[in-house]
Amino acid sequence: MKLSSRIPFRLALKQTPEQRSSSIDTYQRTMLHSNLLRLVARGGPKRLMSTATKLTTVEVNDKTGIATLTMNRPPVNSQNVQLLEDLQKSITEIENNKSRGLILTSAMSNVFSAGLDIHEMYNTNEERLRIVWTELQNAWIALYGSSLPTAAAINGHAPAGGCLLATACEYRVMVPNCRIGLNETQLGIIAPKWLMSGFLNVLPKRVAERALTQGRMFTTQEAFEVGLVDEIANSKEEALEKCSAFIGSFAKVNSLARGLTKLQFRAENIKEFEKIREKDVANFIALASRPEIQKDMGIYLENLKKKGKK
Numbered sequence: 001m002k003l004s005s006r007i008p009f010r011l012a013l014k015q016t017p018e019q020r021s022s023s024i025d026t027y028q029r030t031m032l033h034s035n036l037l038r039l040v041a042r043g044g045p046k047r048l049m050s051t052a053t054k055l056t057t058v059e060v061n062d063k064t065g066i067a068t069l070t071m072n073r074p075p076v077n078s079q080n081v082q083l084l085e086d087l088q089k090s091i092t093e094i095e096n097n098k099s100r101g102l103i104l105t106s107a108m109s110n111v112f113s114a115g116l117d118i119h120e121m122y123n124t125n126e127e128r129l130r131i132v133w134t135e136l137q138n139a140w141i142a143l144y145g146s147s148l149p150t151a152a153a154i155n156g157h158a159p160a161g162g163c164l165l166a167t168a169c170e171y172r173v174m175v176p177n178c179r180i181g182l183n184e185t186q187l188g189i190i191a192p193k194w195l196m197s198g199f200l201n202v203l204p205k206r207v208a209e210r211a212l213t214q215g216r217m218f219t220t221q222e223a224f225e226v227g228l229v230d231e232i233a234n235s236k237e238e239a240l241e242k243c244s245a246f247i248g249s250f251a252k253v254n255s256l257a258r259g260l261t262k263l264q265f266r267a268e269n270i271k272e273f274e275k276i277r278e279k280d281v282a283n284f285i286a287l288a289s290r291p292e293i294q295k296d297m298g299i300y301l302e303n304l305k306k307k308g309k310k
């Protein structure tokens with residue numbers, strides 16, 4: 001499926017008859033391709049890879065060669081150091097096993113990932129904060145900088161660090177009635193530039209600026225309308241199928257040429273990130289150690305707990 005061929009019907013109506021017939025043609029080919037992939041994806045035997053990880057699993061579909069990386073840290077996949085390290089190990093393993101692509105998803109029924117585990121940042125020491133932030137950076141760059149085709153099957157809410165992982169991927173499919181966004185300003189904190197890069201890759205600058213300054217959490221429908229997610233799926237299974245179809249769209253493209261082209265698009269952000277990563281860790285430690293931020297974290301955690309008991 002060519003990305004340029006994903007023309008919504010309402011836009012297709014504005015095209016010339018020639019453009020329209022070519023889009024419809026491409027649309028039919030796309031549907032056929034995606035239906036074929038669905039059949040293959042359903043029927044294909046799955047192989048569990050031998051990851052030495054506790055909080056992630058990797059399953060490779062033997063027919064399609066696509067790996068599904070599942071985060072499994074109940075109740076909400078909050079990103080502690082272990083989950084961030086496991087994500088990196090799984091990504092490396094998928095790359096080394098020459099899978100055709102990577103789909104990131106969650107084992108939880110209503111949450112993709114709740115973002116950083118606030119417990120790991122609360123009432124702790126500088127060394128722990130350094131590890132937390134370094135592992136978040138490492139997990140992000142492993143995903144954002146992967147030359148493999150990557151897609152996120154967002155089967156639940158994806159605030160903050162959850163949105164970070166989803167937007168590090170090239171394609172996003174989300175289930176209805178969930179929320180996604182970078183809500184940092186709502187928490188009184190500032191997301192550093194590298195953390196916004198994926199978001200800025202997919203949204204027009206004006207929309208991104210407004211969303212980031214508001215700390216806006218988009219509903220699935222809103223995220224689709226602004227382009228933060230590429231498709232909506234009615235279930236996790238359908239989201240996985242749509243992600244497989246996206247990865248399958250590169251079947252006839254030279255993988256080296258594809259990967260290098262992707263990385264050229266991302267090179268500037270990666271270079272910027274590498275330049276500031278040490279300083280960024282120091283900034284994070286300084287911010288997260290501030291007494292007023294620590295106090296806010298405590299209140300935030302209390303409120304989350306209270307909400308959970310209601």
Ligand SMILES: CC/C=C\C/C=C\C/C=C\CCC/C=C/C(=O)SCCNC(=O)CCNC(=O)[C@H](O)C(C)(C)COP(=O)(O)OP(=O)(O)OC[C@H]1O[C@@H](n2cnc3c(N)ncnc32)[C@H](O)[C@@H]1OP(=O)(O)O
Pocket residue numbers: 075076078110111113114115116117118119121157159160161162183184187188189190191192195284287288293296297300301304305306307308309
């Ligand atoms: C206030 C400032 C906080 C921290 C940052 C400080 C400095 C950082 C500087 C820069 C960082 C920027 C980069 C990234 C930041 C982040 O990712 S911060 C995390 C932001 N995440 C959120 O705000 C999401 C909070 N969670 C939710 O909104 C909801 O839990 C949910 C919509 C994801 C799921 O809702 P439900 O299914 O209804 O589940 P519950 O809300 O009942 O939660 C179940 C259980 O899980 C605990 N929990 C939820 N989220 C987190 C989390 N992020 N960290 C730790 N724990 C979390 C929640 O308290 C419940 O616990 P129990 O009550 O069962 O004990």
